[in-house]
Each structure stands twice: as C-alpha cells, then as structure tokens.
Amino acid sequence: MVVQSGMVFAPSPDSESFFRSESLPEYALWKSGEEKRIPFSFDLEVTARCNNACRQCYINLGASDPVAKRQELSLVEIQGIVHQAVDLGALWCLVTGGEPLLRQDFSDIYLMLKKQGLLVSVFTNACLVTPEHVKLFQNYPPRDIEVTVYGISAQTYEKVTRRPGSYDAFRRGLDLLLEGSVKVRLKAMALPLTSFPFIYWYAVIGVPLFLAAMLTARVIGLDRGQMGLTIKGLPFQLFFGLVGAQALLEILSGRQPPMEMPDGSISPSWRMGQP
Numbered sequence: 001m002v003v004q005s006g007m008v009f010a011p012s013p014d015s016e017s018f019f020r021s022e023s024l025p026e027y028a029l030w031k032s033g034e035e036k037r038i039p040f041s042f043d044l045e046v047t048a049r050c051n052n053a054c055r056q057c058y059i060n061l062g063a064s065d066p067v068a069k070r071q072e073l074s075l076v077e078i079q080g081i082v083h084q085a086v087d088l089g090a091l092w093c094l095v096t097g098g099e100p101l102l103r104q105d106f107s108d109i110y111l112m113l114k115k116q117g118l119l120v121s122v123f124t125n126a127c128l129v130t131p132e133h134v135k136l137f138q139n140y141p142p143r144d145i146e147v148t149v150y151g152i153s154a155q156t157y158e159k160v161t162r163r164p165g166s167y168d169a170f171r172r173g174l175d176l177l178l179e180g181s182v183k184v185r186l187k188a189m190a191l192p193l194t195s196f197p198f199i200y201w202y203a204v205i206g207v208p209l210f211l212a213a214m215l216t217a218r219v220i221g222l223d224r225g226q227m228g229l230t231i232k233g234l235p236f237q238l239f240f241g242l243v244g245a246q247a248l249l250e251i252l253s254g255r256q257p258p259m260e261m262p263d264g265s266i267s268p269s270w271r272m273g274q275p
C-alpha cells in the first residue's frame, strides 16, 4: 500500500486496474503541517561511538574514544534542541548513534523526550540492553525499538560487527526486550561479504529499482516520457540505471572493487584519488 499526500494506493481486487486509489480523511494536522512547514519528526544522533565496528558503518568510533565522547552534546544541550523542535510542532523523535545505549545518560535523554510528550523510536544493536532499560521501556513505552540483525549465527554476525562475542550479546539483549514485551522491529541489511564482485551488485540492486520506478510512475500517473524514459534516452538510462556511474568509473580505472580480504577485513571502497 502506498500513501501519498491525502491519497492511498492499495492493491485492487479488480484485475483490470492493478491499483485503486482512495481519498484519505482530510486531517487538519496534515494541512497545517504542510502550510506551516512543521518538522513532525527529527533525529538525534546522541553519539558517534559504538561497541561494534561494522564494516559497512560510517559512524562507529571506539566505545571509549575520548575525543568522540568530548564532542557529544550534553543532556542540557540536547534538551535545548528538543524544546526548539517541540515548539515548532515536532511529534516524533528518533534516537540513534553510533550506539545510543553507550551513553551513561541514555535513560535521562529518553525520559526527557518522553516527558516532552514525544513519540520516541530508538535504533540500537541491542548488545548493551540491560533489565533496567527494559523496565524503562515498559514504564515509558517507546514508539518502537529498532534492532538491526547483522547475521543469524555468530559466524555471520561477527563477520559484520568484527567484535567477538557480539552475537551472544545481541541475542541476550534482544531476548531481554522480547521477554519484557517491548515493541521491537527487526531489520537487516544485504552486504556483499563473499567474493561476488561488487560490480554485479549494481545489477542485482538496479533491476528491482528500475522496476519499482516504473511501478511508481504508473501509480502516480506519470508516463515514461515524464520519467525521462524516452526511446532516445533509453540505452543511456538503462546503462546507468543497471550498472551505476560508480561501476563505470571502476571499469575505466581498472581498479578492483571492494572485496573481502584474506584476513577478513574489507578493502576500501573506490574513492577518487585514493590508491
């Protein structure tokens, strides 16, 4: 089902038209939000530190990195931002990191957000969840806790997190949340950890994206021309859609795409000017 400013697109029982559209009730909130440009939701990255060191991650400084720690916003500073957001009409806050549970004052931050009347979501790897966190979430329920699953065995999980023991910690934390009936959403990511060359992933990802774009165009009533898919431009569109500009640069440079190295690390991504 697709919801688009006041309309909902849902699968149709009528095989003639694949989708049907229905008008949604005109909530005053949506209208005033649009008119006044209200930031209904905002994200707080409360730390750049993490207990894991996932190979795909861009925000995983060491758990006790002193510089990263010093640069974190204090509870008072966060409170100031939150007050401003709430004054502007914010309703929902996502707390993320790094790993937000690394912060000693995580509970204070969380409680402060709840006391502002916000819906609160938390992104965590669950490794550091304690019974105290569970109690906190039971007393002040989050909108949801989103936990990323990096693998379904210690071997696959820790190949991503590069932290021995992290799989057991994740399972323990997740079990605590589930046993405490805390609302948890699980999510996962697809990572190229085998020797499958990166370049083929562009096609693997590109084809569904291309089809999704075509489907979306149909749903929102655009024709191919309006999507830029003209006959003349088609070869060009297909080439870049399926292979990707970065892949082209990789081909031209003759550089090896990022691959898993024999020692288990991953080679750096292709970047301009880097060896």
Ligand code: SF4
Pocket (backbone or CB within 6 Å): 050, 051, 052, 053, 054, 057, 058, 059, 060, 097, 098, 099, 125, 161
């Ligand atoms: S657990 Fe999340 S924040 Fe931590 S290193 Fe992995 S992806 Fe990054």
